[in-house]
Amino acid sequence: MRVRYMFLLAVLFCCMSCLKDDYTSKTPQAAITSFTIGYYNVRFYDVNIHGRDTLVYVREGGVMYPMTIDQVNNRIFNADSMAYGSDLRRVTSSVYGNGTIGYIYDDEPDVTYLWRSQDSIDFTRGIKFVAKSTDGSYTRVYDVTVNVRKVFPDSLLWGTPDTTGVPLLSGITSAVRNDSIFFFGTDTTGVPCVTFRDITAGGWNGAGQISGFSAAGWNHRVTVCNGTFYTVCAGTLYGSADAVNWSSVKSGIRSLVVSADDNGVLWAVSQDSNIIRTEDMSAWDTVQCASNGFPDSVATVFSYPLATNTSLTRSVLVGMGDDSLYASVWTMLTGDTAWTEVDAPAKTDLRLPYMNALSVFKYDGALFCLEGLNSFRQSNDNGITWYRCDSYAEDYSSWNRYMQLPRSLKGKECDYAAATDSRGFIWIMTGEGQVWRGAINRLAKN
Numbered sequence: 001m002r003v004r005y006m007f008l009l010a011v012l013f014c015c016m017s018c019l020k021d022d023y024t025s026k027t028p029q030a031a032i033t034s035f036t037i038g039y040y041n042v043r044f045y046d047v048n049i050h051g052r053d054t055l056v057y058v059r060e061g062g063v064m065y066p067m068t069i070d071q072v073n074n075r076i077f078n079a080d081s082m083a084y085g086s087d088l089r090r091v092t093s094s095v096y097g098n099g100t101i102g103y104i105y106d107d108e109p110d111v112t113y114l115w116r117s118q119d120s121i122d123f124t125r126g127i128k129f130v131a132k133s134t135d136g137s138y139t140r141v142y143d144v145t146v147n148v149r150k151v152f153p154d155s156l157l158w159g160t161p162d163t164t165g166v167p168l169l170s171g172i173t174s175a176v177r178n179d180s181i182f183f184f185g186t187d188t189t190g191v192p193c194v195t196f197r198d199i200t201a202g203g204w205n206g207a208g209q210i211s212g213f214s215a216a217g218w219n220h221r222v223t224v225c226n227g228t229f230y231t232v233c234a235g236t237l238y239g240s241a242d243a244v245n246w247s248s249v250k251s252g253i254r255s256l257v258v259s260a261d262d263n264g265v266l267w268a269v270s271q272d273s274n275i276i277r278t279e280d281m282s283a284w285d286t287v288q289c290a291s292n293g294f295p296d297s298v299a300t301v302f303s304y305p306l307a308t309n310t311s312l313t314r315s316v317l318v319g320m321g322d323d324s325l326y327a328s329v330w331t332m333l334t335g336d337t338a339w340t341e342v343d344a345p346a347k348t349d350l351r352l353p354y355m356n357a358l359s360v361f362k363y364d365g366a367l368f369c370l371e372g373l374n375s376f377r378q379s380n381d382n383g384i385t386w387y388r389c390d391s392y393a394e395d396y397s398s399w400n401r402y403m404q405l406p407r408s409l410k411g412k413e414c415d416y417a418a419a420t421d422s423r424g425f426i427w428i429m430t431g432e433g434q435v436w437r438g439a440i441n442r443l444a445k446n
Contacts (some may be wrong), residue, residue, distance in 0.1 A: 026135035030099035032142055035069060035076050037062025037123070043085035060086070062093075067387040069142075076129065077145040084149040095129065099138075102130045109332055149337065151441045156426075158406040158438035166433045167195050167207035171220040174359075174419035174429065175229060175243075177262070181419055182229075182243050183429045184222050186215050194243045199421045204435070209224035212246030213238050219297050223258040225266040226279075232256045233273055239281070249281055253296040257317065260362055263303050268315075269296065288338040293328050295319020298358045302367065306333075316367070316383045317361050318352065327352040329383040342384055349397035350385040352377060359418040363426065368403070370428070373412045376403050402440075408437055 042058040065078045082088075094117060095101050101115040104124030113119070121127065129142045151157070169185030177184070182196040192210040197203055217234030226228070229240045230249070237253040240246040257267035267277050275287045275294070290296075293302050299319025306312045316340060317330040329342040329352075344351055352369060359370040367379040369386065376389040387399030404410075405428075415431035424443035430437045 030131040030133040032097035034096040036094040081147040084152040090120040153442040161434040165204035172417040
């Protein structure tokens, strides 16, 4: 038995010797084949329950942002930038490759550190990783770039207010046609006027006086249909090709439903309380009777494909009717023959309050409404519930703390109107002669 044990030990030592020789064998290969950032903190600026600014740290893992290794140009980088506020000053990493791995800080070019998985590395200093073959014949140096977003992608950022050529208007309303934005209202003498500009080029054209109708009986609502502007004044529908010169189109119109986009359909309420529509301004179809609660003079309609079936279109109408406390919401799907009022939510805090000046727009896949110049309301369910966008969004009736008005605009008591353009920007004009322009970072197309 003793001889047998001695034989087994000899075989075992022989195997261990072979393994050791294989492990320590030197090769001319040098490359990094896998690179992953470890866990790190992400800083968020928040507002606590007392309304004070505070910092919140969230833990994230670099595995969420795969690193690309460019073996041709010796580069390592992440194509998808890490979250804004990522702290990469003390981060571990996971590196695999052929040869001995080390790293060099750009501000210490003469010092090479041997890489270890437990090393806390500062990726903000600028760094290179080195792979050196075990036989010492070949070295590869990789430039490592860890991309971090410079701004928070969901924040709504505003530029400085534009006052150049912006007139003083009251009863402001807006319209967008092609790549130009228009604001309508009455000037200080009570005359209907319009100012406009290209959404990319600067410079407002001042106050151009409107001809064709007077301010008496004008409901201050303008929409665009098939490239033509339309409005209602004293029971008559007027149209204009240039927003300055207007002519009568049809009489017997009580109010106009403003379309959020030029979809080629014009909706209106006739003086005999019927909801009517047209596509050519010649043939008008009576859709239904404008029942109690249907928005009378302040209403906006949105039409967009269903997320579950793009061949079907949902139309959502938001406006002010008989209820003096809340707005009403109506909907219609492709194939429907009439508008149907949406049941109001049981929690009144989630209903859209009554407003004389209704500024509703579709933005970032949701509906938004300016609740005065105090805050935005947001609806993610086609106008059924409306959550206030508070800077401290914790209450059940609040949502989206990043959708905020500029501080110098918030709380002002003046006329205003809002619109969105094709480049992802929101425009707000005030009766004080200022125009604000802002956008969610990830949507802005400068």
